[in-house]
Amino acid sequence: MRKILYILVPLVLTFFLVITAALPQSGSEIQEVRARNTPEKSQINKVHDDPAVLNNSNLKCKTCHTSEYPTPKDPGLTDCPRENLVSVYQSPKEGPESVAIVEMSDKYTGVIFPHRVHAEMSEMSTGCAGCHHYNTSGPILNCRNCHEKSRNREDVSVPDLKAAFHRQCMSCHKQWSGENGCNSICHKRKDITKDNITSTNISKTHPELPEPGKITWETNSNINKTVTFFHDEHIKLFKIKCTSCHTSESCIRCHTPKVQSDLNKPVKIEKSIEEHHKPCINCHYGNKCTKCHSDKEMSPFDHGKTSGWVLSTYHKDLLCSGCHGNQMPYRKLGTKCVSCHRDFAAEFDHKLKGFTFSEAHSELECANCHVGKDFTKNPVCSDCHDDKSFPGDIPGEKPGK
Amino acid sequence: MRNLNRRNFLKTAAIGISAGALGTSSIKASDKSLSEDRIGILVDTDVCVGCRHCEWACRTAHEFPACDLEEYSDISVFEKYRRPDNTSLTVINQFENEKNPLLPIYVKVQCMHCEKPACVSACIVGALTKLEDGSVVWDDSKCIGCRYCMVACQFQIPTYDYDKAIDPHIWKCDLCRDRRIRDKLPACVEICPNEALVFGKRSEVLSIARKRIKRKPDVYVEHIYGENEIGGTSWMYIAGKSFDKLKMPPLGKETAPGISEAIQHGIFSYFVPPVALFALLGTLMWVNKHKRGESDTEIESTDPDKEESEF
Ligand code: SF4
Ligand code: SF4
Numbered sequence: 001m002r003k004i005l006y007i008l009v010p011l012v013l014t015f016f017l018v019i020t021a022a023l024p025q026s027g028s029e030i031q032e033v034r035a036r037n038t039p040e041k042s043q044i045n046k047v048h049d050d051p052a053v054l055n056n057s058n059l060k061c062k063t064c065h066t067s068e069y070p071t072p073k074d075p076g077l078t079d080c081p082r083e084n085l086v087s088v089y090q091s092p093k094e095g096p097e098s099v100a101i102v103e104m105s106d107k108y109t110g111v112i113f114p115h116r117v118h119a120e121m122s123e124m125s126t127g128c129a130g131c132h133h134y135n136t137s138g139p140i141l142n143c144r145n146c147h148e149k150s151r152n153r154e155d156v157s158v159p160d161l162k163a164a165f166h167r168q169c170m171s172c173h174k175q176w177s178g179e180n181g182c183n184s185i186c187h188k189r190k191d192i193t194k195d196n197i198t199s200t201n202i203s204k205t206h207p208e209l210p211e212p213g214k215i216t217w218e219t220n221s222n223i224n225k226t227v228t229f230f231h232d233e234h235i236k237l238f239k240i241k242c243t244s245c246h247t248s249e250s251c252i253r254c255h256t257p258k259v260q261s262d263l264n265k266p267v268k269i270e271k272s273i274e275e276h277h278k279p280c281i282n283c284h285y286g287n288k289c290t291k292c293h294s295d296k297e298m299s300p301f302d303h304g305k306t307s308g309w310v311l312s313t314y315h316k317d318l319l320c321s322g323c324h325g326n327q328m329p330y331r332k333l334g335t336k337c338v339s340c341h342r343d344f345a346a347e348f349d350h351k352l353k354g355f356t357f358s359e360a361h362s363e364l365e366c367a368n369c370h371v372g373k374d375f376t377k378n379p380v381c382s383d384c385h386d387d388k389s390f391p392g393d394i395p396g397e398k399p400g401k
Numbered sequence: 402m403r404n405l406n407r408r409n410f411l412k413t414a415a416i417g418i419s420a421g422a423l424g425t426s427s428i429k430a431s432d433k434s435l436s437e438d439r440i441g442i443l444v445d446t447d448v449c450v451g452c453r454h455c456e457w458a459c460r461t462a463h464e465f466p467a468c469d470l471e472e473y474s475d476i477s478v479f480e481k482y483r484r485p486d487n488t489s490l491t492v493i494n495q496f497e498n499e500k501n502p503l504l505p506i507y508v509k510v511q512c513m514h515c516e517k518p519a520c521v522s523a524c525i526v527g528a529l530t531k532l533e534d535g536s537v538v539w540d541d542s543k544c545i546g547c548r549y550c551m552v553a554c555q556f557q558i559p560t561y562d563y564d565k566a567i568d569p570h571i572w573k574c575d576l577c578r579d580r581r582i583r584d585k586l587p588a589c590v591e592i593c594p595n596e597a598l599v600f601g602k603r604s605e606v607l608s609i610a611r612k613r614i615k616r617k618p619d620v621y622v623e624h625i626y627g628e629n630e631i632g633g634t635s636w637m638y639i640a641g642k643s644f645d646k647l648k649m650p651p652l653g654k655e656t657a658p659g660i661s662e663a664i665q666h667g668i669f670s671y672f673v674p675p676v677a678l679f680a681l682l683g684t685l686m687w688v689n690k691h692k693r694g695e696s697d698t699e700i701e702s703t704d705p706d707k708e709e710s711e712f
Binding site for chain 2 (some may be wrong): 152166
């Protein structure tokens with residue numbers, strides 16, 4: 001009897017276990033969980049085939065996946081690295097001209113936000129990413145994509161939509177207007193007027209910025225008091241882009257904030273010595289102070305005076321970096337043609353100097369006329385001709401003659 | 402009126418001062434039974450722009466006279482440091498911002514809704530109650546106008562209708578309980594354009610505050626005011642400048658009420674006649690205050706006169 005029990009009990013138990021495990025409901029639950037955790041194929045493709053992902057050379061597999069061999073079931077994703085991936089850029093013209101913000105307010109009329117003018121202004125500071133923060137290289141998201149409309153909500157760690165809008169606008173607007181009100185620029189109260197204050201904002205673009213020529217500063221120093229900066233040269237001559245120096249301009253740089261008690265007086269913004277020098281030092285690292293600081297105003301840059309090598313017709317139009325490279329500060333170059341034009345002799349076309357060789361001259365070596373191959377000096381004719389000299393006489397014919 | 406109030410008080414005292422307003426259970430300041438989900442509000446002074454809309458909303462919600470919203474953009478009020486009073490339960494003050502003089506720091510002031518409120522302990526008739534949700538509320542029908550709460554409060558918040566001869570009130574922020582019954586956010590939280598006031602569970606709000614400080618260490622000082630001050634408060638602050646420079650009283654972690662509460666609550670459960678009580682309590686508070694003054698150096702000043710001169 002006992003023996004039968006010994007056999008029966010485990011048998012019944014096993015049977016029971018098998019039945020429970022085989023019950024359909026538990027199996028489907030597991031499947032459901034898996035379905036929730038593994039992304040669908042289309043979703044994977046959507047990420048991998050996104051041109052923004054394909055074309056972003058900064059993106060490596062390891063940027064998003066931690067595991068060596070990611071599979072759809074186990075993709076081994078890292079925390080989203082978007083903060084390091086922010087690379088959104090569009091020219092102001094590509095973005096919308098103005099954006100209507102109408103969903104938020106019961107007290108005020110909607111706000112027409114002149115997007116383009118702000119995009120233009122931010123080109124000299126944070127660029128698109130200043131407002132479209134945490135935007136990866138993908139499509140540009142607007143505030144509504146992430147910020148919830150309702151203030152009374154579960155997750156309060158991210159500001160709601162109303163706060164998102166206001167935080168973007170107010171930090172600058174308050175700085176230069178010094179105002180706390182809502183109605184001077186953005187809002188109009190519904191009960192006072194029906195006309196839309198902000199309709200004037202539509203298609204607003206930033207007026208063209210006047211380019212300064214020469215700027216001088218008087219420093220507190222006893223010697224070499226004056227600093228002269230040729231802004232025009234840096235743009236026209238050195239072909240430096242605005243955004244190479246103006247990297248973090250705020251609106252108040254131009255829209256001078258006024259002292260609150262005296263609205264005619266602009267606020268003076270104190271800068272440290274480092275901040276003052278920062279834009280120049282980037283390129284002029286290693287220059288002596290006297291490069292900029294002098295006892296009197298400096299005269300504009302003159303290649304001939306500074307380097308002793310006058311720029312001729314063809315060289316005048318070149319970018320500085322064309323000869324000097326991108327390394328700052330520029331190094332002095334040799335004055336011989338061959339110091340830049342390595343295979344100069346073989347290639348030089350004398351037509352550029354205004355003539356073709358006559359038959360008698362075409363077989364000559366360069367050094368026959370250009371003594372010591374110094375092409376900066378006039379060629380010597382008197383070795384062969386008693387009565388000829390350059391440039392009065394030329395070893396050939398002028399075209400068209 | 403007074404008689405009625407007192408009758409009411411006795412009635413409620415008889416059942417052990419346990420019935421709370423709003424139907425939520427009330428608790429003594431010393432009780433540990435605060436809800437896990439109790440309210441916390443973070444004032445992010447880096448985000449506040451000083452528009453004072455919260456002042457307007459608070460006044461309006463409490464049916465105080467409040468002029469036109471537009472008039473609140475007047476910045477001349479910031480010339481003087483202001484305290485909440487019986488015309489405004491919350492005020493905004495302006496402080497210099499050395500990091501950027503164009504963006505001053507604004508600090509909202511209102512009742513902090515302490516975790517262990519001294520006012521609740523000091524109130525001899527149980528007119529002030531700490532609710533489970535964290536708010537400290539005041540019951541008009543029980544208050545006898547003794548103003549002990551005003552003396553006890555470390556933040557000098559409860560104010561009194563000194564100008565009213567008949568039925569004067571004690572006033573302080575009530576976390577907009579009328580609005581919250583109707584499932585609305587406190588008026589100030591709702592109106593704030595920048596969501597400088599983050600309303601949520603205290604535990605969550607605290608972790609948001611920590612994250613913000615961690616993410617912008619150059620913007621904030623590493624201190625969440627109200628996380629631990631006198632045992633913690635429901636309103637908490639983060640700022641770019643040390644809080645004593647923002648006129649927030651430097652307080653230790655020790656709770657303010659200490660032993661006085663137990664005795665006061667105890668006496669009342671035995672129906673000791675109020676006259677005898679007042680005498681006893683006066684002595685008790687005096688003794689207690691002097692004791693605290695000696696033993697607890699972290700609490701800088703419990704003397705109201707002294708603090709008054711500071712502000
Ligand atoms: S919570 Fe309500 S009572 Fe308290 S300060 Fe805000 S608006 Fe005023
Ligand atoms: S409404 Fe918000 S931003 Fe305005 S003063 Fe109050 S807390 Fe600051």
